[in-house]
Amino acid sequence: MSPPMDWLSRLLAMMTVTGELEYRCSYGAPWRTVYEDILPGDMPYHVVLKGTAILEAPGGDAPQRLGPGDIVLLPHGSTHVLHDGSGAPPLPTVERAALSRVTLSENAGGGDRLDMLCGRFRLAAPHDRLMRDYLPQRLVVRAAPAGETPPQTTAAQLAGLLGLMRAESLGDQLGGHALLNALSAALFALTLRLASEAQTPALGLLALAGQPRLAPALTAMFDDPAHPWTLPELAQRCHMSRATLARHFQDKVGRSASDLLTDLRMSLAANALKKPALSTEAVAEIVGYQSVAAFRRAFTQRTGMTPGEWRRHEGRDAAPHENSLQPI
Numbered sequence: 001m002s003p004p005m006d007w008l009s010r011l012l013a014m015m016t017v018t019g020e021l022e023y024r025c026s027y028g029a030p031w032r033t034v035y036e037d038i039l040p041g042d043m044p045y046h047v048v049l050k051g052t053a054i055l056e057a058p059g060g061d062a063p064q065r066l067g068p069g070d071i072v073l074l075p076h077g078s079t080h081v082l083h084d085g086s087g088a089p090p091l092p093t094v095e096r097a098a099l100s101r102v103t104l105s106e107n108a109g110g111g112d113r114l115d116m117l118c119g120r121f122r123l124a125a126p127h128d129r130l131m132r133d134y135l136p137q138r139l140v141v142r143a144a145p146a147g148e149t150p151p152q153t154t155a156a157q158l159a160g161l162l163g164l165m166r167a168e169s170l171g172d173q174l175g176g177h178a179l180l181n182a183l184s185a186a187l188f189a190l191t192l193r194l195a196s197e198a199q200t201p202a203l204g205l206l207a208l209a210g211q212p213r214l215a216p217a218l219t220a221m222f223d224d225p226a227h228p229w230t231l232p233e234l235a236q237r238c239h240m241s242r243a244t245l246a247r248h249f250q251d252k253v254g255r256s257a258s259d260l261l262t263d264l265r266m267s268l269a270a271n272a273l274k275k276p277a278l279s280t281e282a283v284a285e286i287v288g289y290q291s292v293a294a295f296r297r298a299f300t301q302r303t304g305m306t307p308g309e310w311r312r313h314e315g316r317d318a319a320p321h322e323n324s325l326q327p328i
Helices: 007-013 128-132 154-170 176-196 207-209 212-223 231-237 242-253 257-272 281-288 292-303 308-320
Strands: 019-027 032-035 041-052 053-056 064-066 071-072 080-083 095-099 102-105 109-122 139-142
Touching: 007 207, 019 041, 019 154, 019 176, 041 053, 041 176, 064 071, 071 176, 080 257, 109 128, 109 154, 109 176, 128 257, 139 176, 139 242, 154 176, 154 281, 176 207, 207 242, 212 231, 212 242, 212 257, 231 242, 231 257, 242 257, 257 281, 257 292, 281 292, 281 308, 292 308
Parallel strands: 019 102
Antiparallel strands: 019 109, 032 080, 041 071, 041 109, 053 064, 053 080, 071 139, 095 102
């Protein structure tokens, strides 16, 4: 019998997350970089290895100062700006590509230099929507400086991972591109874990993770999303009233427990529909729907496509490109 999985592992297991490190920035003041809106499913991230940066992003939040070890993830992929805070016109940059396909961007500025990694995570639909809906617009965590925390802590593990990424981004070693992408994907999981461990977790699903009393409800839904969970049943597992549980979800996530359960089911259904051997009726039953019509309505509402349209769309995306090399 397999050991039980925690809710975050189950969440990450149901979605495909890939990462790509794109830029290694080395700037002296004055400097400024602007990141435009990116494709749906792409989530930009930045890691400050050395120096400081000012982050300005939409959403009404005040500019935020980032320092060494800070990792910022923008789940909504919105336009944002990073700069040195001086307000002076930025110096021109020079870019060159490394064997790892990371672009090294530098300027001739003086003073304390910024050393920063920039990349993006990619999540396939509809999992990207799940992450956007249950994560804040801006998520910032801090890796631990070497030797300041026990090595088994998440902050220390994250610092070790960043050290590997920094070394690979500087080198031109064989396999560097593939290794950096794999490390970027691990960065996503460790960032979410560290954020969930914060004393005041960010709003969204991570905020619920920071509420031990709500853990039984989260675990139940992630362990068995096909079960017809009711609010009284989940509240009983948490030893609280139905009204209290509903208030926690609404206050911390802005959505109900029923919304979360439906989103989990639709994410699992999207994966199952990629399997030609499974009929729509079978997928509906797997994710907890006795009525195929009710499943179709829920799936279409969440994804903007019917289950049949989703199958055809995914089939086209999975098909080989016309000009790609094929085995003989």
